[in-house]
Amino acid sequence: MMGTVILGTGSSLPKRIMTNKDLEVIVDTDDEWIFSRTGIRNRRIGGAGEKTHQIAADAGRKALEMAGILPEELDLVVVGTISSHMLMPSCACFVQKELGAVNAFAYDINAACSGFIYGMDMADKYIRSENQKKILVIGAETLSGRLNWKDRNTCILFGDGAGAAVFGHSNDSTRGVVGSNLHSDGRLWRLLHMHTAPSTNPDLEVPDNPGAHIIMEGREVFKYAVKAMEDSVCALLKQENISMDSIKLFIPHQANIRILKNLLERLQFPEEKVFVNVSDYGNTSAASVPIALDEANRQGLFARGDTILLCSFGGGFTWGASLIKW
Ligand SMILES: CC(C)(COP(=O)(O)OP(=O)(O)OC[C@H]1O[C@@H](n2cnc3c(N)ncnc32)[C@H](O)[C@@H]1OP(=O)(O)O)[C@@H](O)C(=O)NCCC(=O)NCCS
CATH class of the missing domain: 3.40.47.10 (Thiolase/Chalcone synthase)
Incomplete structure (x- = not known):
């Protein structure tokens, strides 16, 4: 019995760190309120060159590197996101282009925070039915561009970043x-x-x-x-x-x-x-x-x-x- 394994993982975070103190000058809040209610101290905020597909591709590149797989070997690129810079094409198509994953097909999953887990389940099912597939699943967001920075109920909670995993098959049924x-x-x-x-x-x-x-x-x-x-x-x-x-x-x-x-x-x-x-x-x-x-x-x-x-x-x-x- 063949299984679906993770061959490599990667992540990418924008450079700019926004602290709770920084938020104190944007909305009526304070570090103590935020930390005690949420456990959050810092979040990353995307800047130039750090659009959703760009950090997604960076995370994907690191996952491919760990897996020892070339972008051309990928059969499918899936991105879970609700914050791509365009509605069409998908974020996954932009990632495909950035990586040079020329032999893959690519699409997004809109499942908010569950996007990666949904994508992982799909990758597992593709691989079990057609065991040669190599699939890059990414979760990537720049929600800093989708927040109302006047709403202290929400703007303190979210941050930007991307994470990725390369899935492939294994004949070892124990994994x-x-x-x-x-x-x-x-x-x-x-x-x-x-x-x-x-x-x-x-x-x-x-x-x-x-x-x-x-x-x-x-x-x-x-x-x-x-x-x-x-x-x-x-x-x-x-x-x-x-x-x-x-x-x-x-x-x-x-x-x-x-x-x-x-x-x-x-x-x-x-x-x-x-x-x-x-x-x-x-x-x-x-x-x-x-x-x-x-x-x-x-x-x-x-x-x-x-x-x-x-x-x-x-x-x-x-x-x-x-x-x-x-
Ligand atoms: C958002 C959350 C931290 C708010 O905490 P809470 O204890 O429920 O606080 P409330 O919303 O009841 O608000 C309590 C008071 O704090 C105020 N408040 C809200 N945000 C504040 C902030 N950033 N700083 C200071 N005060 C704030 C409210 O206005 C309210 O004031 P009021 O009593 O004068 O009206 C909490 O509800 C939560 O964690 N929810 C889940 C959010 C989440 O994780 N969403 C994503 C899931 S994928």
Whole structure:
């Protein structure tokens, strides 16, 4: 039985660091409020040469380098993003061009913060059905361009960045993507959403379109996020008959330290086996899980055969969990 393995990971972060202190001069907030409510101290903000597809390509390049694979060998490039600089072409097509992945087809996934986990599940399914495929899955965002910088409820939470993984097949049945448990609930869209630019067809225009920036009801999102991630992690472990104890490292979506702490408490999962970098980057949406995966990988926090648990939650709502045997 053939499996889908991760051959390399990479990440890319814009150079500019925005601290909580910097935010104090933009909106009515302070470092203590932000840190105690979210665990965030810093976030990165994209600048010239750091558009979504550019940092996505940079992360992809590093993942390819680690995998020892040339861009021409890629069959598919998938980018999870909600903040590409254009609606068409896709961010993935721009990444393909930047990398010179001339033999690949390319498309985006719009699943907000769950974009990487959804992409990973698709890569697994492609590879299992056509085992020669080599697939680059990226989560990349520049949400700094999609925030209302006058809204202190949202602008303090998000940051820019990109993370990537190259997937391929392995004949070693003891390794690879074990499975996923994915969900969406479009009925709850209003709680976390972002409009596009106003429509040029007045009949299709959204009344009082507030503009293309994130709108969120924080308290409600918090409650759903904790419960949804708890449910999908438990369902996945049951589905794959894997015990909580056998997990070497848990890499959850880095939205907020209080969401994470609540989740760990409900799961009764030990904090020391959880990878956390939210204080440095804030919530980077689709990029958060692959950036954390790459950092944990480069720090040598897991080895061949270890079981890694990933999970995410985002606008849509979308959420899910995945298991990998490294
Ligand atoms: C956003 C969040 C940190 C707000 O924390 P909270 O404890 O729920 O705070 P509330 O929204 O109830 O607001 C409490 C007060 O703080 C104020 N406040 C909001 N943002 C503030 C800020 N950045 N600085 C200072 N005060 C702020 C509010 O205006 C409110 O004041 P009021 O009582 O005078 O009206 C929290 O709800 C949260 O983490 N939600 C999940 C968000 C998330 O992770 N989204 C992405 C998921 S993928």
